[in-house]
Amino acid sequence: MYQFKQLVVPDFLNKKAPPNYIAGLGRGATGFTTRSDIGPAREGPDNAALEKAKAAAEGKGPRGDDDDDDERFQDPDNETGLFNAAPYEADDEEADRIYEEVDAKMDERRRVRREAREREELEKYRKERPKIQQQFADLKRGLAIVSEDEWASIPEVGDLVRKGKRQKKFADKYTAVPDSVLLGASSQSELSHSLDAKQQLIGGFATPANTDGTMTDFVQFGQARDKVLGLKLDQISDSVAGQSIVDPKGYLTDLNSIVVKSDAEISDIKKARTLLKSVITTNPKHAPGWIAAARLEEVAGKQGAARETIAKGCEECPTSEDVWLESARLNTIENAKVILAQAIRHVPQSVKIWTKACDLETDVKGKKRVLRRALEFIPNSVKIWKAAVSLEEDPEDARILLSRAVECIPLAVELWLALARLENHANARIVINKAKAQNPTSHDVWIAGAKLEEANNNDNMAETIISRGVDILQKKGSTLNRDQWIQEAEKAEKEGYIITCQAIVRKTIGMGVEEEDRKSTWMEDAESCIAHGSTATARAIYAHSLKEFPHKKSIWRRAAFLEKSHGTRESLEEILQRAVRYCPQAEVLWLMGAKEKWLAGDIAAAKGILEAAFAANSNSEQIWLAAIKLEVETGEYERARILLASAREKANTQRVWMKSAQLERQLEMPDEALKLLNEAIKRFPDFAKLWMMQGQILQFDKNNIPAARDTYTRAIKQNPKNATLWLLASRLEEAADMQIKARATLEKARIMNSKIPELWCEAVRVENRAQNTPMAKALMAKALQECPSSGLLWSEAILMESRPHRKARSADALKKCENDPLVVVTVARLFWAERKVDKARNWFNRAVKTNPDLGDSWAWYLKFEMMHGTEEQRADVVAKCIAAEPSHGEKWQAVAKDLRNIGLGTEGILRMVASQLQNTI
Structure with a gap:
């Protein structure tokens, strides 16, 4: 018999459904409504909402003041309650936008306090919990003085915790090598003394292609290849002459060049x-x-x-x-x-x-x-x-053709001009006139007519043609502007028609230029022409500008510099004479005229120009100094003394006093020089060069070290920001074997002037001269932190490195200061030491182009060419240096300011500095 168990009904089926429960809602089963069910247009609140609102109004209910469900904190886009079904209209959007702007304004007002509070909290947090990098900052700074031996002695870091366990574990897992591996390795180097069955098949002279006994005949392969090659050669041979046109050497190359197309x-x-x-x-x-x-x-x-x-x-x-x-x-x-x-x-x-x-x-x-x-x-x-x-080939035939051509195409200007070039002067003028009649708006015809007259020495007629042509073209409505006319003038200059060029400039330079902008615009045009190499056009622009502005010193100066660079000595003298007549107060123009006369060897004329300059500028310091220099260079020392005495009375300036003391020292009269310097220092205590001269006279001429030390001490108190005074004081102590005092002086100088690279470089050199290499490297590291873009320091840093590390150091230097001439010269010296002559020459050339005023670069360049260059290359370096007239450089100034080298020109100083240089890299 079967027994049936009684079914147990779940308990939840007898319970009441939860509030708001809708059967089947979870699986998407929803009811539907009809129009009669909807009722009014807007749905009213349900009973729960009404009870909830009533409780809130009476202050009852579960919500408190801090409840998150409070209606005050509801999102307008997601409202619940009474207005959850209300539409979101434009006025609601406007209200929300206004509220947002108010909130943003209030937030902006509180931003400063909020950010200050956040910064304080962040600083407090960092003080309480510093980073590991900050905790070890002092230890990292101490690593700067660690020597190379100490670095090398630091042991390598390894996993020392499990070292013993790992070795023991590997030892337990040792596996013996099989005998088959050992036997195979031993048989690899043995020689075989017998043949296998395949080799014995036909005596070892052929290799069977297959295991079934069939053989591969490689002789047939070779014959077939030769036959195919012969057929190809026959196909590309010349069938008429019977000669092959195949290049036997390039045939295989041609085969390799055939492009095989892919799928x-x-x-x-x-x-x-x-x-x-x-x-x-x-x-x-x-x-x-x-x-x-x-x-x-x-x-x-x-x-x-x-x-x-x-x-x-x-x-x-x-x-x-x-x-x-x-x-x-x-x-x-x-x-x-x-x-x-x-x-x-x-x-x-x-x-x-x-x-x-x-x-x-x-x-x-x-x-x-x-x-x-x-x-x-x-x-x-x-x-x-x-x-x-x-x-x-016959000009007459060409002329006949062109005559017919201009009849067929009367508007072709280039054909008219070609015909005019083939005619004589009279016929060419007729042709040009016909071309003007046929092409009344063509400027090329008028310019060609002016060139024709200039070629026949009718300069006045050329000027007239240009003037008339520009007027007629403007009436005819020509679209040529002022810049295009200047381009036509430059083109005429390049073709050799200078008169035409000048006529075009004079007639068109003022077209479309405002009255107040004429000077600046014309100066820009002249500079542009000079940049294009059109010096005659620029000269014409300056001439027209001087006619309009005869009392402008800047225009005269520009014109004089143009003549100095691209003109002759006669043209320069002529323009300077005109300049001083219109601008007698322009000292530069007087000095340029006197210098040109002096360089030409006419000393009397130079003195005459300076006398005239004195009459126009009686209190000018530059003219006084130029006259004194002229007297000193010509050996008239007594006249120079008289002039200096007068200058001290009439032009009481610091440079006049310095030149007076310099002349007395040059004449080996240090006592007189010291008297003048004492008087000058009282008058001009802030002029550092007076202190320097006094200290050098006491140190080298009088050999009075204490007095020189006292002079530098007083000078530094008066001029604490002058780096040269600090350097001279340090070198004085070093010369007196007071290394500690020299270091202290430089350290004090760096404290007062931390960003001056010369002071850092001198400190490094002091340590190098004392054979204290670790301290020198530490100082160099600090120096590069203080002055990261100093070419002097980077150059010294490169030279301090060992030979294998100089290349990397040079790369770092070029990244920091790529165009510094000192760094470029040092890189050139490195290439020179490695016998890379071409690269070294390129870098030396780059250095002198970067800063032509640095004499040391020219000296190194000449030294290099004296060892590896030709006579023409050496002469080229000397000529370029003389044209640049350098006046700066550590070694250059030491030679140029030496009293024993007074009177040496640029070439003499260059050769003397080059002879003292040694490339010890």
């Missing part, structure tokens, strides 16, 4: 062929489609198919000159001539076809025949007329 390229060609076939089928009168199809076949290597395609294109598009030209290109020369002959029948007005037909002819006679035939069909083609004229 993808072949597929692309097939797709393109299909597309182009569709193009020329649907629209057979479309010429570019035929050209593209022919070029596709050419790219695919099917020359015959390409010719056939373009031939069909010529039949379909007989009036397209591009199709005929493409067909001529794809065929041989003889076939191309026939094709172009057919093209001329269909397109007789095509200049391109006639020009191509002319190019296919090999002899001049045939070219002339084609071009003259072309002129019968298109007599108005300038290109064909020019080609026909260029083929004529």
Whole structure:
């Protein structure tokens, strides 16, 4: 019998459903409503919502003041309650926007306090929990003084915790090598003394190709290869002359150059062929489609198919000159001539076809025949007329052709000008006049007429033609502006017509320029012309500017510098004489005139110019010093003393006093020099050079070290920011064997002037001279932190490195200061030491171009050329240095300011500095 268990009904079926429960809602079962069920337009609140609102109004209910469900904190876009079904209209959006702006404004007002509070909290947090990097900052700074030996002695870090366990574990897992491996390794180096069965099959002279006994005959392979090669050579040989045209040396190279197309390229060609076939089928009168199809076949290597395609294109598009030209290109020369002959029948007005037909002819006679035939069909083609004229060897024949050409094309200005060049002066003038009548708005005709008159020495007529031409062109409405006229003037200058160039500038330089902008605009135009190499045009602009502004010193100075750079000595003297007449207060102009006379050897004229300058500028310091220098250079020391005494009374300046003391020291009278310096220091205590001279006289001339030390001490108190005084004081202590005091002086100087690289460099050199290399390296590291872009420090740092590390140090230096001449010279010296002459020369040339005023660069360059250059290269360096007139440089100034070298010119100082240099890298 079967027993049935009683079914147990779940307990939850007897319970009441939860609030708001809807049966089937979880699986998507929803009810539906009809219009009668909806009721009014807006749904009113249900009973639960009403009870909830009533409780909130009475202050009852579970919510408190801090409840997150408070209606005050509801999202307007997700409202619940009474207005959950209300539409979100424009006024609601406007209200929300206003509230957002108010909130943003209030947040901005509190931002400063909030950020300050956040900064305080962050600083407090960092003080309580500093980073590991900050905790070890002092230890990292101490690593700067660690020597190389101490670095090398630091042991390598390894995993020392599990070292013993790991070795023990590896030892427990040792596995013996099998005997088969050992046997195979031993048999690899043995020699075989017997042959196997396959080798013994036919005596070992052939290798069986298969295991069934069939053999491979390599002799037949070689014979077949030779036969195929012979067939190829026969195919490409000349069948007429019987001589091969194959280059035996380049044959294999030609085979390697054959491009084997891949499957993808072949597929692309097939797709393109299909597309182009569709193009020329649907629209057979479309010429570019035929050209593209022919070029596709050419790219695919099917020359015959390409010719056939373009031939069909010529039949379909007989009036397209591009199709005929493409067909001529794809065929041989003889076939191309026939094709172009057919093209001329269909397109007789095509200049391109006639020009191509002319190019296919090999002899001049045939070219002339084609071009003259072309002129019968298109007599108005300038290109064909020019080609026909260029083929004529006889000028008379060319003149006849051009006469006919200007009749056919009267508007072709270039043909008129070509005809005028072939005529004599009288006929050329007639031709130019006819060209003006036919082309009234062409400026080229008027300029050509002016050039014609200038070539025949009619300068006044050239000026008149330009003036008249510009007026007529402006009346006719010419569109040429002032810049274009200046370009025409530059073009005339390059062709050698200076008078025409000047006439154009004078007539057109003021076109379209405001009254107040004339000077600045003209100066910019002149500088632009100088940059283009048009010095005559710039000279004409300056001349016109000086006529309008005769009392402007800046224009006279620019004009004088232009004559100095690109003119003659006579032209410079002439313009300087005119300049001082109009601008007698311009000291620079007087000094330039006196210097030019002095360089020319006319001392009397130079003194005369300076006397006239004294009359116009009685209290000018520069003129006094120039006169004194002239007297000193010529050996008139007594006259120089008298002039200096007068200058101290009339032009009481610090430089006059310094030159007075310098002259007394030069004449080996240190006591008189010290008297003058004491008086000058009382008058000008802030002028550091007076203190320097006094200290050097006491140290070197009088050998009074304590007095010199006292002088430098007082000078530093008066001028604490002058680095040179600190350097001289340190070198004084070092010369007196007071190394500690020299270091202390430099350290004090660096404290007061931390960003001056010369002080850091001197401190490093002091340590190097004392053989204290670790301290020198530590100081150099600190120096590069203080002055990271100093070329002096980087140059010294490169030289301090050992030879293997200099290259890397140079790369770092070039990143920090790429265009510094000291770094560039140091890199050039490195290449010089490695015997890379060309690279060294390029870097030396780059250094002198970067800063031509640095004399040390020129000295190193000359030293290099003296060892590795030719006489011409050395002379070129000396000439460029003399033109640059350098005046700075550590070694250059030491030689130039030495009293024993007074009177040496730039070349003498250059050679003396170069002789003292030694490339000890």
